[in-house]
Structure formats: structure tokens, C-alpha cells
Amino acid sequence: MTADQADTHCPYCALQCGTRLSRQDGAVRVEPSDFSVNRGGLCHKGWTAPALLDTPDRLRHPLLRGPDGRHTPVAWDTALDRVAERLRRIRAEHGPDAVAVFGGGGLTNEKAYLLGKFARIALGTSQIDYNGRFCMSSAAAAGNAAFGVDRGLPFPVTDLADADTVLLAGANVAETMPPLLRHLERASLIVIDPRRTRTAELAALHLQPAPGTDLALALGLLHVAVTEGWCDRSYVAARTSGFDEAWQRALGWWPERVERVTGVPAEDQRAAVRMLTEARRAYVLTGRGVEQHSKGADTAAAFINLALALGLPGRPGSGYGCLTGQGNGQGGREHGQKADQLPGYRSITDPAARTHVARVWGVDPAELPGPGRSAYRLLDALGRPDGPRALLVFGSNPVVSVPDAGRIGERLAALDLLVVADFVPSETARLADVVLPVSQWAEEEGTLTSLEGRVLRRRRLLDPPAGVRGDLAVIQGLATRLGQPAARFPTAPHEVFDELGRASGGGPADYSGISYERLDAGEALYWPCPARPADQAAHPGTPRLFLDRFAHPDGRARFAAVDHRDVAEPATADYPLTATTGRVLAHYQSGAQTRRVAELLAAVPEVYAEMHPDTAAAAGLADGQTAVVRSRRGRMRARVKVVHTMRPDTVFLPFHFPGAGRANLITNPALDPRSEMPEFKACAVRIGPEDSEG
Amino acid sequence: MGIVIVGGGPAAHRLVNALRRSGYGGRLTVLGAERHPAYHRPLLGSVLAGQLPPEALTLPPAEAELRTGTTVTSVDREHRTVHTGDGASHPYETLVLATGARPRWPRLGGPAPDGEPAAAPPVPVTVLRTLDDCRDLRAALGGPAAAPRSVAVVGAGVLGVETAMTLRESGHHVTLVHRAPHPMDRRLDATAGDLLAERLRQLGVRLLLGRTATGYGPGHLRLDGDERLPADHVVLCAGTVPRTGLARRAGLAVRTGVVVDGHLRTSDPRIHAIGDCAEQDDVVAGTVTTAWEQADTLAALLTGARPGTPARPPRSVLRLRTRAVELAVFGPPQPPAGGGPTETVTFQDRSGARYARLVLSGGRLRAGVLLGLPRAAAALAQLYDRDAPLPSDRLSLLLGVAPMTGEPADLPEDSLVCDCNNVSRAGLRQAWQDGARDLYALVAATRATTGCGGCADDVRAWCAQATAGTAARPGDAALCAPAVPSTLGGVK
CATH class of the missing domain: 3.40.50.740 (Rossmann fold)
Known part of the structure; x- marks a missing residue:
């Protein structure tokens, strides 16, 4: 029993853009709905998602x-x-x-x-x-330690629309979740990314650190906040603990030292903190770029430290969040x-x-x-x-x-x-x-x-x-x-959900007061949303966490005493470049879905390796040629894409592609000791033409 | 027994942490002469500037037995024991000298035995080496509300220049006295030195160059030619001298500093030296980053984590720590000879106070000076540290902009208008030719503008141009002008 149309959400990323599906002449049609996070917008993946439903090689039998x-x-x-x-x-x-x-x-x-x-x-x-x-483990570890609970954004996405300044650390939202930008039109953006991504091009200030040095940069920003007198001392005293120990680590990261380690000019570090300080409403948001490291949890914690020093979390109109990746x-x-x-x-x-x-x-x-x-x-x-x-x-x-x-x-x-x-x-x-x-x-x-x-709610339009x-x-x-x-x-999904609610009841992510009925009636319910006795009004959910207190027993957020350390596999004479992996707009995760959508595959048909022209030339490679990228673990092939804004020490590889084009053939599984996140974002490689030895 | 470290500064602190991280579980004793536990010396300028209270510089406690205010008087190498001023003795298996350096007191107004002035001079005189020095000077000059004072800074090396700027920014009347014709003459060529001098003058620092301080008088500093420079306070920034007395008395090889080999060993293999007191490859580096590197290396050697790895002679990068001037110096004043043919890149923009002089060999930086080029300073520090080749577009590197070389950007027709939905100009044109003759139709046909919404203005402009280009009915242009479709909602 299916309907002619269904209000549901896009099958891909965590933005979960609202869509309306309908059947017309036997085909499934998708339209963006005016759901609050996408406000009528949809990216290429979302528009073409119905193609997945009748992909020719769909599995139909065990x-x-x-x-x-x-x-x-x-x-x-x-x-x-x-x-x-x-x-x-x-x-x-x-x-x-x-x-x-x-x-x-x-x-x-x-x-x-x-x-x-x-x-x-x-x-x-x-x-x-x-x-x-x-995906989320580093930010989750840091968020739990700092706030006592881990909810990606502890505020509605729409709050970002009123921000004056937003710091995006390792998040290329223009490609990974484009409709989010509709909420960032007002804000001045500070983008931290080794690459000049589409997001970085929109930024008022782009900080371009060497891969694997974001932690030093975050410590440096905290250092600047303190030495320039921009630390919100009364907030720190009233709402946090552990500042002194965190400061003792950041102490050693004065801007000129951070500059030498990261390559980010000292004056840009000061400018970034000044932009956050002078904003009436400001947010610090992290993404996989800073989290997918063997020190990802500490790096996320260092950005939380910065946000806490500036008094952002738990203040209406400001805050810290991490941008969740998967749907x-x-x-x-x-x-x-x-x-x-x-x-x-x-x-x-x-x-x-x-x-x-x-x-x-x-x-x-x-x-x-x-x-x-x-x-x-x-x-x-x-x-x-x-x-x-x-x-x-x-x-x-x-x-x-x-x-x-x-x-x-x-x-x-x-x-x-x-x-x-x-x-x-x-x-x-x-x-x-x-x-x-x-x-x-x-x-x-x-x-x-x-x-x-x-x-x-995800809703059904078709029978399988x-x-x-x-x-x-x-x-x-x-x-x-x-x-x-x-x-x-x-x-039956609703039965499972009701049981899930009972199982979650009393936990940090409490869903026990949420039901399909409430969601289907159009309520916007954010957890925690505990069940209440029948004679009381239902709990309204919690769009904004931490306004009164953080989730630790003492109600305070905790600074983390973290220090910088090098990547697990620094570049050497044999492997002189650092490879970093990431996503492109047209594809999602392993590409198992998006590579089956003709329009998306046409947009980005194969894996490529972005590199600086000098880097390509030094390796005997030209734009459009096939390069072999080698690490200590393996080798993969990718089409050379010369990009003038790349750091000469860095090669970028999208990870959506199969076979010999798998970026993960070379990535380093060095794990973060707290989150067990692997180091996707930095490994030592060398590159050369296809027929070169090695 | 265990490891005894003489000196309680940043080098010792780093060594203790590095040893513990490497798994060293034995006894560690730190004997520090200062009364404070280890603090972060590079930030003393922030204390002088009033940006940080002195206690903010304290480093986190390290896992060692720390004796502050303890002076080591002698080393008994035969019995492997050090003796301290309080009469105690500490046996060691391994001894590490991290005694640091003391400020040089120029001989003004009489002999200065053992580096200290013989008698109190008739004008307050300070050096700036310790937390107490900075606290005392700040107290003497008064807080932010105090009246400006006249301060004479003697010596325009790195510390002198930074100190002069800091005191000037605090509102004091600062005169910087220096023997050479330009400041930081040991690190800067004349052009860079002159530009730095000009910048200091712009900031309101009075410069007396090519002048020598000869003595003190009541309320003044005496200069050559018997000139009297009125001063409420004199700050001596005449460099530092490695503290080697203990090593010398113990019979270890000492030149400028305590001589160590590639394994940071002194002439007694049980005794090591690191930091500002150590001389490796004829160089006393005297920077905290070098001290840290040496501490890390020594910890690895002592715990066997990196057996036999010799310490790499550190690469020197000097970065002036002041916002008022962006100055970076790479490598020695003169690049080492014998490194093959060199190439020099120079750039000068006098009115913009920008200057660069880079000496390269094999496309790699061997020495260089950058003034007023902060982005290049950041990029070059990394290239220099890694001995990586410089980008071929040297001007872009210096200016910190994306290279202009190479192919022009995408051909206009192939270039994307809407990244989110992969719509090129050609795609818009195709849709137009297929009958989508207004903004609504173009959006419906191509999905342009429906992702992040950032291209709405571009698509609107393209549509207006296309409409005008067809020279069709005048009303067509109006079709593109009005309010945008619902899918464009919220777009600027």
C-alpha cells in the first residue's frame, strides 16, 4: 500500500534536505520541500536520487x-x-x-x-x-568530554543564519552539503582547509595549514585569544572548568611558532580570532578535515577550547558544533x-x-x-x-x-x-x-x-x-x-521506534517522548525528548542544548588539556608528499550509490589527484595523465588534475572510486587513541607516471 | 641515581616530559636555580606588555623531583655526584646540563666581575632574561595608567628591537642605542636593516645608531662623545652568554658553550648538555625551539627509542615577535659556502616597506630575509624547514597569492555557473535553445541556483544578457527581472 506522493528526506548526507516524492507517468519525481534546513534547495545528488530506485543492477534476489x-x-x-x-x-x-x-x-x-x-x-x-x-567518532569523543553529551549541532541549523562570523574548520560544505550555505549568507566565513576549496573561495579569510597541523593552529588561536585579551573571563569562570591546564598547553603555541608549523601567517591567525571576537554572534564548526586524524579527538577538543575561551557554547546565537557527515x-x-x-x-x-x-x-x-x-x-x-x-x-x-x-x-x-x-x-x-x-x-x-x-521521518512512496x-x-x-x-x-518500523524510545529513556539521547504520531503531525522534535506521564503535556524536545547548563554533573563545560603532535606518517625523502582524501559534490561516501546515477558519474567520472603544477612537473606528470600514487601500504592510480592553489606539498584524492582508483589503498590506519578514528587525512606518498618503477 | 638535570627552564621541562613519554620510569631530579618552576620564556614579552600576568607563563608540572632555588656548585665526575649550594648532593647515572644562558652585562661604568655590575649604578638598570626581570621592569615603569617614562634600551638585536617596540606600545619614550649602523646587523643586510630602522622611527622609537653606551650617570646614560641621554630607566639587551661555569669547573670541554657531539654528549659521555648552554657544530643556537628539539632527541637517545640517531643541526628561522613589523630571517647571515651554485631572488618596494632577499641553491632556500611579506614568511618557513624546493613562480610566493602561470581558467562555455548542480554556461545555452526563455524555465530545466543558491545573481545576469542578445520582444527582459521562483527563496 503506497501513496502517490510522500514527504521525506534526501537519502544522502546529514543535512537531510526535505523532499517531496511523487509518481508521474510511472517515474518517481523529486522536488525540494520548504523544510527548514534546505528551504527549497537541493544539490545535484538530491535531484537525481530517484535514479537509484531503478538502477539496472539493483539486487533483486538473495x-x-x-x-x-x-x-x-x-x-x-x-x-x-x-x-x-x-x-x-x-x-x-x-x-x-x-x-x-x-x-x-x-x-x-x-x-x-x-x-x-x-x-x-x-x-x-x-x-x-x-x-x-x-566519520563522527573524534568529534563525539571531544564533545562528550567537553559538554557531557554529543549532539552534532546543539542548536538548529537555522540559527546559523543570524551569525556574524562562522569558523569552518576542515569542512567543505559547499561540496558536501551545499544547501547549508543558504544559512551562511550573512556570516563572514573563516575557512580552515589545506586546499582552496569552493567553500574557501567564499571565505572572508582562508587559513591554509599543512595537512595534519590543525591542532597546532587551534592551539595558536586559543593562544591569541588569551594574549590579546579576547578571552571571555567571566564566562570561563562561571561556566567552565579546566582552563588553566588547557592554557598551559596553548602557552607554547605563540603565533609565530604556529606559523612555522602550519604555514598559516601569524597575522591571519590574529585576524581570525579578531573576527570571532568582534562578532556579536559567532560559531565554531568542525568537520572531517580536522577530525579524521590520529589526533582528531584532541583537535576537535582544541577547537572546542577556542569556542569556550570566547564564551560561545551555550550562548543564544553562538556556539560550537560539528557537521555530521552521513545521513x-x-x-x-x-x-x-x-x-x-x-x-x-x-x-x-x-x-x-x-x-x-x-x-x-x-x-x-x-x-x-x-x-x-x-x-x-x-x-x-x-x-x-x-x-x-x-x-x-x-x-x-x-x-x-x-x-x-x-x-x-x-x-x-x-x-x-x-x-x-x-x-x-x-x-x-x-x-x-x-x-x-x-x-x-x-x-x-x-x-x-x-x-x-x-x-x-523517512516515508515510503514505493513498495520494494x-x-x-x-x-x-x-x-x-x-x-x-x-x-x-x-x-x-x-x-514494523514504528514498533521498533517505540521500543527504541523506551530503551533510550533516561539516557543522554532520550527519544522516549517522540512518536511517529508526533512527527507525522509536523512537530519539530530534537532530542533529548523524554516521555512524560499521560496527565502532563508532552515534552517539547530540546532544540538548543546548554543554554542553562552543560550536561556534566557540575553543569560546567570542560576545557581539554591537549597539545600538538605530528602526523603518524610525516613526509620523508622516499615519500615526500602528503596525501589527503575527501569528497566531491557529485558523489557520496564509497560511491556505491552515486556512481550508479548517470548524471553524477558524468559530472565526475573517475578518480583524480589534485596537485600543484610544480608538484606535477617535478614528478614528470602533466594535467590529464595517469599518475600512480604510492604509500608504504599500496598504490593507486588517478588522473592528474593540476590546481594552482594547491599547496606544493599536498596531493588531494577523492575517495569515492573503486578498484585501482581507491584512495584508501594508500591511506594510513594509524588510530586516534581516544576515538579510534583512522588518519584518513594525512599519509606520506610519492607520485609518478604510470610506468615508473617502485 | 637516575637522571639529574641541572637547570629548571624550558629545556629541562621538555626533557622530563619527553623522557616520560618515551617510557622512562626511573628517577628524575631537576635542580633549578630560579625560584619559579619552569615557565615559558618566549612569552616574557607578553608579560612586559601587560598582556599576560606572570603566573600565566607557568608550564604544567612535570613528573620529576623538582628543586627550585637550588644552585649546583660542583660536579664530582669520579663519584658521579653533583653538589648543591644548600650542602646536599645528588648522585647520577646520567647528568644533563641545561643551565641556559645569562644576559651579557656590557662593561659600563667600571669592571663587572663575573658578569654582575660591581656597584649599584646611579640610574635603574635592568636586563631582561627572567620572569622576575620582566616583573620588576614593569613594576618600575608603572602599570598602564602610569605616566610615560623615558627608557633607554641598549642593544638593537632581536630582544632590543622587540623590547623597544613593546615599551613604545605601552606609551613610554623609548630610545634605542646601537653600535652598528642599523639594527639587528648580525642578521640583516643594510637594506633590510634600514627598512627596519625606518619602521621603528615610524612607531615613535628614537634610534641612536652607530653609538656606544659608555657609562651611567644620575638620570642618564652616557654615550660616546660624552653625550648624556636622559633616562628614567636603562634596559640592557646586549645578548646572552651560555652558562658554562659549572661545566668548565668540572673539566668538560667548553668553547662558547659546553661542547657536545651529535648525540648531545659532552666530553664526558655520562654528561649531556642541551639548550642555550650547549654548543653543537660550533653553534650555540640559543632559541627555545632548538632547545626543545635537543630535549626530544636526547630523550630518544637516552631511552633507546632512536638509538644512534644523531641530532640534526637545527635550521634557524628568526621571526620577530611583534605585530608592528613582519620580519623573518632564514639561516645564517651568510649562506654556507660550498653548497653549489647559488641564485639570488630579490624584491624591493621601498614605499611599501617590503623587501626580500633569498639565496637559493638547487631551488632550495639557503638563507633569506623577508620584511613586510607575512605570507611569504609563513610559506618559506615550511619550505626551509623541510628543505623543499621553492615554487617556480617566485613572485606569487613572495606576495602570497595564487600563481598566475599556467593555462587560463576553464573556457567560458565549459565553466560552471552552478557548482551544486553542475550547470555550465553551455548548459544554460542549451536549455535556452530548447525553449527555456525565462529564469523560471531555465531553473526548472537545469536546476541551476537550487543548491546553495550562490549563483542566483549570475544566472539572472546570464538570462538578462541572453534575452537582450536575442533582440526579441522588449518584454522578454522583464521576464527575467522579477521576483525569483520559490526554489530561489532566500537567495540574496
Whole structure:
């Protein structure tokens, strides 16, 4: 039963632009709605999203890999029986942690929640994590430490429209979420990025640090704020703790020293802080550019320190936020896909949290596993003696998206069983023993939580094609085959959501007062939104956090005592350049979806390597030639794109492409000790023509 | 036993942290002569300027047994023990000298045995080396509300120039006395020196160049020719001298500083020296960044983290720490000989107070001076540190703008009007030819303007031009002018 039109949201990034889908002459048509974050705007990806619905190679049957290595269509029961039987055997022989689950930040809240529950009680494994580890984990670690809670933007996106100054640290929003710029028309922008991106071109001030030196720059900005007397002393005294220890680290980062380390002129550092100080309303926003480092959590913390010193967080019209990447990057990290978390953003090691969630799930708290490996460690352990032997992948394409992808490909090949649920034959699905075809955005109901912490409804326009099931049904099908009662794994999204609400109740990300009914009635609900007794008015949700207090017990935000350190892999004589990876407007994440949209593929058909003309010339390369980019881990091929504004020491590679064009063949999996975020944004490389040796 | 460090300054502090980070779990004793725990000497200027209170310079506590106010009187190398002024002794396995440097007191008005003036001079005289020095000078000159005082600064090296500017910015009447014909003559050529002098004068600093201070009198500083320069206060910025007395008495090799090899070892392999007291490859670097590098290297050597890695002779970058003038000096005053053929890049813009002189070899920077070119200073520091080749477009590098070389930008027809929806001018033209003859139709056909909205003006202008170009009915232009479609809502 489907409607002729549906108000829903774009299937891609965390901005979750509002769209209206309709059917006209058998085709699906998309139009931007006047939803507050996109206000009638939509980027190329959003406009062309319907092409995904009837992509020619859409998966329409479960596939089983035969002894000849080829995939053969089979019935659902056959596929699920086979998976369950193999899982049971592996678990019996090697214990529950021999089965692992890898989720995604694009899954709806309902799927993310049920997947976490499935892992913990149907599989009994601790080994679950998700690709959001590569996205939000650094900012999440820093935000939790500073504020006591992690919500990407603790204020509505629309608040940005009144800002005088906005600092964008490592965020290329003009390409990653273009309609956000509609809220940044008034503000003077300060953009921190090693590249002169489209966003940087819009900036009043562009700071262009060497890759991997953002932490030094952030410390320098705090240093300037203090020495120039721009620190908001009364705010710091009334609302924060830990300033002195943070200052003692920033002490050593005077502007001229920061200049030498980062390449950002001292006068530009002062100008940046002055712009923030003189603004009546100012925001500091971070993105993956500063977070995807082996010191990403400390770097995000250093930018939070700057915001705190200037008195921004928790002040109406000002603040700090991080720009979430994936569509449900926010909700995906709140409901139990993360190795160390239970629903409601609860810690899996907290006895009270375990008791609460176990009660909702109807199990003994002692049955819940403890924390497991984080994403990269999990994938790197696959098929090793003490690692998992089976992996279930939902909503992710690690063959393309994980650092040191060549090594991870070997780990996946070493598994006894790889199961992938997807709607297209992604690079990872092609390697799977069993492929389970699932429904996609316009074919399903659910909720996502956008970058501003607002819970949004995804609505169905179409039925999924015959032979395709929803992820919830897949999870139930496996759970029941593993001996679980069907009622414990409902397949109706609203039922799952109601249970998710109860499980999250009382946690930091409390959804218990949110219902499909309230959302469908048009309420704008931001978490926390706790349930209230029936005789009281419903909780209105929390558009703005921290106005009165921060979420730590003492109500204060905490400065972090962080210091700069070098990238894990500095440039050397053998590998003299630093490669950094990122996104382009036309593509999304691993490209498994956007490369299947003809218009988007035409816009950016293949991987390229941006470099300074001198860098190209020194390597014997010219614009348009194929370059081989080598790191200590591997090599990849990319078309040379000469860009005059590039730093000569830097090469930029978009990471959306498959095969030999995978940027992640060369990236460095050095992990942040706090967030376990890999160092996507800096690794040492050398470049040369295709036929050069090495 | 364990490691004993003589000196409690930034070098010692860094060494303790680096050792602990490298996993050193043994005993660490720091014997510091100053009464303060380690503080951040490079920021003393901010204290003098009143930007920071003295206590803000304190470094975080390090994991070591710290004895402040403790002077080491002798080293007994045979018994591997140091003796301190309070009668205590500390045995060591490894001894590190981080004794730093003391300010040079020029011999004005009589002999100055052991570097200290023999008797109190008849005018207040200060050096600027320690936190107490800065605090005392600031107290003597009075706070921000105090009346301006006359201050004579003797010596126009880096410290003298920075101090003169700081005191001038605080409103005092400052005279800078220097022997050479231009300030910072050890690091600057005459052109750069003259430009710096001009800038100092613009800021209101009185310069007495080619002059020598000869003595003190009541309320004045005496100069050569028996001129009397009235001064409420004299600040001596005559450079520093490595503190080597302890090493010398212990029989270690000492030239200007305590001589160390590539492993930062003195002539006694159990004794190391780092920081301002150490002389490596005939150079006493005397900068905190060098001291830090040496501390990190020594920690790695002592803990075996980098066995046998010799310390790299540091690259010297001098960056004047004042906003009033952007000055950077790379490398030695004269580039080292024998490095192959050199090339010199010069740029001078006298009225803009901009000057550059770069000596390159193999396309890499060997030495250089930059004045008034802050972006080049930032870019070149990194290229110099990494010994990386300079960009081929040297003028763009100096001016800090994107290179102008290479192909012109995209051909106009291929260039994107709307990045968000990948719409080129050719795309607009195609839509126009297909019948989209007003803004609404163009937007509907191409989706231009519907992403971030930033190209709305461009599309509107293109439409107006196209309309005019067709020379069709006059009403067509009006079609493009009115209010924008709903999808353009909110666009400027």
C-alpha cells in the first residue's frame, strides 16, 4: 500500500534536505520541500536520487556464492537458513565473538537499534561497530568530554543564519552539503582547509595549514585569544572548568611558532580570532578535515577550547558544533551500533545502563556482552586466530571506505563467512558468500536524526521490488533462526521506534517522548525528548542544548588539556608528499550509490589527484595523465588534475572510486587513541607516471 | 641515581616530559636555580606588555623531583655526584646540563666581575632574561595608567628591537642605542636593516645608531662623545652568554658553550648538555625551539627509542615577535659556502616597506630575509624547514597569492555557473535553445541556483544578457527581472 506522493528526506548526507516524492507517468519525481534546513534547495545528488530506485543492477534476489565462486540467485529461506546454520556452527566452534557485525551511518534509527540488539542478544557478540567510527567518532569523543553529551549541532541549523562570523574548520560544505550555505549568507566565513576549496573561495579569510597541523593552529588561536585579551573571563569562570591546564598547553603555541608549523601567517591567525571576537554572534564548526586524524579527538577538543575561551557554547546565537557527515550519522551513533554503546547513547560498561536496556530487551544484564573492537580493529582482526570468522555487513562498503583497503580486502577474504545486506552490488557485496537484497530509502518507513539532533521521518512512496526485503525483516529472519522469539525483533518500523524510545529513556539521547504520531503531525522534535506521564503535556524536545547548563554533573563545560603532535606518517625523502582524501559534490561516501546515477558519474567520472603544477612537473606528470600514487601500504592510480592553489606539498584524492582508483589503498590506519578514528587525512606518498618503477 | 638535570627552564621541562613519554620510569631530579618552576620564556614579552600576568607563563608540572632555588656548585665526575649550594648532593647515572644562558652585562661604568655590575649604578638598570626581570621592569615603569617614562634600551638585536617596540606600545619614550649602523646587523643586510630602522622611527622609537653606551650617570646614560641621554630607566639587551661555569669547573670541554657531539654528549659521555648552554657544530643556537628539539632527541637517545640517531643541526628561522613589523630571517647571515651554485631572488618596494632577499641553491632556500611579506614568511618557513624546493613562480610566493602561470581558467562555455548542480554556461545555452526563455524555465530545466543558491545573481545576469542578445520582444527582459521562483527563496 503506497501513496502517490510522500514527504521525506534526501537519502544522502546529514543535512537531510526535505523532499517531496511523487509518481508521474510511472517515474518517481523529486522536488525540494520548504523544510527548514534546505528551504527549497537541493544539490545535484538530491535531484537525481530517484535514479537509484531503478538502477539496472539493483539486487533483486538473495545470492549465494557457489563452489565455482559465482553468485547464484536463491530463495530467501535458502539464504537465511544457510547464514543461520553457518553462524550457529561458527559460534559453537569458536564462541560468540567469532561472529561480527558491521553497520552504517546511513541506516535508519530503527535499523541501527535492531542491529545492535541482534548482535548483543541473538548473536551474543561484543564484536559490532560501524562506519560512523570513520566519520563522527573524534568529534563525539571531544564533545562528550567537553559538554557531557554529543549532539552534532546543539542548536538548529537555522540559527546559523543570524551569525556574524562562522569558523569552518576542515569542512567543505559547499561540496558536501551545499544547501547549508543558504544559512551562511550573512556570516563572514573563516575557512580552515589545506586546499582552496569552493567553500574557501567564499571565505572572508582562508587559513591554509599543512595537512595534519590543525591542532597546532587551534592551539595558536586559543593562544591569541588569551594574549590579546579576547578571552571571555567571566564566562570561563562561571561556566567552565579546566582552563588553566588547557592554557598551559596553548602557552607554547605563540603565533609565530604556529606559523612555522602550519604555514598559516601569524597575522591571519590574529585576524581570525579578531573576527570571532568582534562578532556579536559567532560559531565554531568542525568537520572531517580536522577530525579524521590520529589526533582528531584532541583537535576537535582544541577547537572546542577556542569556542569556550570566547564564551560561545551555550550562548543564544553562538556556539560550537560539528557537521555530521552521513545521513543518519547522528542517530546511528546513539542506538547501539557502536562497540562500546547501548541505545540512548549509553555506555555498555555502565551497570545502570546495562540493567535498563536488559530490562527493555527482557534479558539478564549479565547476558549482555561488554565492549568490542572499534571499526578498524574489528576489520583488521577478521579471519585471524583470535578474530571473528564471520561478518555481517549492513549499509556499508568497507572495501572502498576503510583505510589500508588492500589489507582489509585480505581480511575479508580470510573469513569463513561474509554476509552483505545492500540494495546494489557494492564492491563489498561482490565478495560476499551471501548477499541479501534490501529495500532503500523511498521504499521504507523509519526515522533518521539529522546533524542538528532533530528526528525526521523517512516515508515510503514505493513498495520494494519483488524479492527484496526490509533490513528489519532480514534481522528478524536471522534472529528467529538463531532461536530468538519473533516478537523480540519486530519488523514494523514504528514498533521498533517505540521500543527504541523506551530503551533510550533516561539516557543522554532520550527519544522516549517522540512518536511517529508526533512527527507525522509536523512537530519539530530534537532530542533529548523524554516521555512524560499521560496527565502532563508532552515534552517539547530540546532544540538548543546548554543554554542553562552543560550536561556534566557540575553543569560546567570542560576545557581539554591537549597539545600538538605530528602526523603518524610525516613526509620523508622516499615519500615526500602528503596525501589527503575527501569528497566531491557529485558523489557520496564509497560511491556505491552515486556512481550508479548517470548524471553524477558524468559530472565526475573517475578518480583524480589534485596537485600543484610544480608538484606535477617535478614528478614528470602533466594535467590529464595517469599518475600512480604510492604509500608504504599500496598504490593507486588517478588522473592528474593540476590546481594552482594547491599547496606544493599536498596531493588531494577523492575517495569515492573503486578498484585501482581507491584512495584508501594508500591511506594510513594509524588510530586516534581516544576515538579510534583512522588518519584518513594525512599519509606520506610519492607520485609518478604510470610506468615508473617502485 | 637516575637522571639529574641541572637547570629548571624550558629545556629541562621538555626533557622530563619527553623522557616520560618515551617510557622512562626511573628517577628524575631537576635542580633549578630560579625560584619559579619552569615557565615559558618566549612569552616574557607578553608579560612586559601587560598582556599576560606572570603566573600565566607557568608550564604544567612535570613528573620529576623538582628543586627550585637550588644552585649546583660542583660536579664530582669520579663519584658521579653533583653538589648543591644548600650542602646536599645528588648522585647520577646520567647528568644533563641545561643551565641556559645569562644576559651579557656590557662593561659600563667600571669592571663587572663575573658578569654582575660591581656597584649599584646611579640610574635603574635592568636586563631582561627572567620572569622576575620582566616583573620588576614593569613594576618600575608603572602599570598602564602610569605616566610615560623615558627608557633607554641598549642593544638593537632581536630582544632590543622587540623590547623597544613593546615599551613604545605601552606609551613610554623609548630610545634605542646601537653600535652598528642599523639594527639587528648580525642578521640583516643594510637594506633590510634600514627598512627596519625606518619602521621603528615610524612607531615613535628614537634610534641612536652607530653609538656606544659608555657609562651611567644620575638620570642618564652616557654615550660616546660624552653625550648624556636622559633616562628614567636603562634596559640592557646586549645578548646572552651560555652558562658554562659549572661545566668548565668540572673539566668538560667548553668553547662558547659546553661542547657536545651529535648525540648531545659532552666530553664526558655520562654528561649531556642541551639548550642555550650547549654548543653543537660550533653553534650555540640559543632559541627555545632548538632547545626543545635537543630535549626530544636526547630523550630518544637516552631511552633507546632512536638509538644512534644523531641530532640534526637545527635550521634557524628568526621571526620577530611583534605585530608592528613582519620580519623573518632564514639561516645564517651568510649562506654556507660550498653548497653549489647559488641564485639570488630579490624584491624591493621601498614605499611599501617590503623587501626580500633569498639565496637559493638547487631551488632550495639557503638563507633569506623577508620584511613586510607575512605570507611569504609563513610559506618559506615550511619550505626551509623541510628543505623543499621553492615554487617556480617566485613572485606569487613572495606576495602570497595564487600563481598566475599556467593555462587560463576553464573556457567560458565549459565553466560552471552552478557548482551544486553542475550547470555550465553551455548548459544554460542549451536549455535556452530548447525553449527555456525565462529564469523560471531555465531553473526548472537545469536546476541551476537550487543548491546553495550562490549563483542566483549570475544566472539572472546570464538570462538578462541572453534575452537582450536575442533582440526579441522588449518584454522578454522583464521576464527575467522579477521576483525569483520559490526554489530561489532566500537567495540574496
